[in-house]
Amino acid sequence: MVLLSLAASHHDLDLDVLERLSSDVQAVASELVHSAASVSGAVVLATCNRFELYLEIDDAEHAPTARTAAAATVAGRSGYTADQVAAHFRLLTGTDAAEHLFAVASGLDSMVVGEREIAGQVRRALTTARRDGTTTSGLESLFQAASRVSRDVEARTGLGATGRSVVGVALDIAEAQLPDWSAVRCVLIGTGSYAGASLAQLKARGCTDVRVYSTTGRARAFASARGVHALPPGADLAAEVSDVDLVVACSGAAGAVLGVDALAVARSAGARPLTVVDLALRHDVDPGVRALPGVRLVSLHTVSEHAPAEHAAVQAAHAVVVGAAEAYEAERRVRDWNPAVVAERTRVLGGLESELVDLSDERAVRALRRRTREVLHGPTVRAREAARAGDATTYAQALAELASIPVPTL
Template sequence: MSLVASHHDLDLAVLERLSVATHAVGREIVSECPPVAGSVVLATCNRFELYLDVVASEHASDVRAAAAAVVSAHTGYPAEKVAAEVHARLGIDVAEHLFAVASGLESMVVGEREIAGQVRRALTAARRDGTTTSELEGLFQTASRTSRAVEADTGLGGAGRSMVSVALDLVEDGLPAWPDVRCVLVGTGSYAGASLAALKSRGCRDIHVFSPSGRALAFAEARGVHALTTRDLASALPDVDLVVACSGAAGAVLQADALAAVRGDAARPLAIVDLALRHDVDPEVRSLPGVRLGSLTTVSEHAPDEQPPPIEVARAIVHRTAADFAAGQRGRAWNPAVIEQRVRVLGPIERASRASEQGGEGAVRLRAERRRARAALHGPTVRAREAARVGDAEAFSAALAELAAVPAPELPGLTAPPRDEGLTKRTSARRA
């Protein structure tokens, strides 16, 4: 199941609050809620989503309440509000939603490319925290493959504008020509990389990087730009045209009073784009003379409403892939019952074949029994697996009953106790 909160339904301030301590939340849900075998937390600037491997769907209500309590304990947000503001998804809806998210179909800016990397990193974080499971691995890896398929078949990621691009569009009118823009980039994470690429694509050449965590030098050297220390940042700000902030540091990197002090009475206009969910920039800077501030809220308000032409094709790919994924999951969950019946019928024949040293008539009889048994099992096996693929529980039960009605062969004089019952069962299951 999944618990989803996004920009479609909630203010960014609420999402910011929910996204505090995401890794601790994932770990605690697994450790404190027995029905939850694993978790992956996807927290971005416009969504907070929990993907949970729950042992049985009847526990969904209890899991939702337990997850809300864990989130509340870390955020201070009332548990009843958390439970009310996250949407629970089950079954195929979980896969279809995540695949759409990874493909950029649920973003503020449809077709944005950054989200695919965020989905991959969410799975990596869960692996590091020890909270992933084979089911969640399969779900998230399929989401990444779906994202690549959507991009390959529709070009949506190339056609769609990222949030960085929309933000730069909003401040572009007040800037010098891009080759003359002096820019400070705050942050060294994935959004900083996307922002740097967007700036360079527009022709911006004078780019300096500052990192509150001290990683600016390595980031800058790897990308051919300049690094700033804290002292350098203060001296550079009076002559800067644009600040793009996306570090997500705890607390504002640029405070209004500090910025006012270093700018003095400078008349040089300054555009600031704050793409951090937790605000790298004190919102009060917009009151300073000559300063314009754009944020994620601004991007949300100005994100294009029109759907790019490939959108329907992309959604069809997502729907089809989610259906195939759900069919595969059902097959893996339901198939052991089919295998059990096939082993019950075919197992004695295989054991007799290995145990018997007879040739001639005995071997002929065993081959005949094998053909008869396989013929009797074939029809209900096909019907059971097709029912599992489409999720028809009633048809599956009927086919399973047919398999159970196929009698095990009687092989007097040809059977012998197997040497290794475990090995026999495993071999028979593979052959079945």
């Protein structure tokens, strides 16, 4: 069993490219598992600034084949060619794949270093794979370990405790053009997890006049549960935002729900300044609104340019992640290599028990069992230590020593 990741993120690609790669993400894992013989499991992690596939394959030699299959599957939905998709992906295996996911889950690879939203997104990616039947025991172990490492990083370094997030940085940027938060009138577009995080941030800053808009019909329930108001279904969004101070958009709808022409018509001459925060990868708001008089647009690109720089806690967090990845990979090797050790021990100990069936001397039975286990102990320990260290040569020697131990006879 080999785990590998195919990663594309804001570090190397424009967000528009990531948006195209992320098209129809829910179908990618299922198609890969059911159509690619080399892939036994898949988890897709798609966020506002990354698109990553985590795959389980049966042999490292099949990594190129798995990458080709993944590229073809994504290409069929993104409009790119398979070669273009493959060029966008960074391939990692073994310890490198584990270290990357642990860093991602801990917020170390985020647009805003140390943000905590990604930890929940990692958990939800695994939940989705479970629902769709594409996860495996290896991927379960990897993603559960990533969540543990994320918590460990926060507990040991304090990174993330300050609540830095994409939403928080975006609102910090928006704040410069807004009145006092208690006087801000806001329309929130969306009802998902990002909308929930955005509303929490707005309330924490003192903004209470928030109205929720959704194209899915969930605005009323979302708003009622959180003590704010919902715009009625079918409301004219452009008209509703014509006299507010702030729009926070994070619905992830397929296509802009607020267009530049409609907003231009709705805004009268001399309208109050409007700040639009668009956190949707697929642009809830037409980027052209930035050209309208009195309108300021804060996008994911803006957040990327203003994200806080790394600080001392980040270096400590990286050390935690590296150590955790090495330990995870060591334990994975022990699990993968141990069956051969168990088989040899079972051969010897099982054969011994067959020999002891007719022996009635309990003291002699106990003594023979003890001596046999002592003979097995040394090569067993050496084999498992070699597996943990990734020392295939020493492991093979220890396994050969176990295989040479005969079944004791009376």
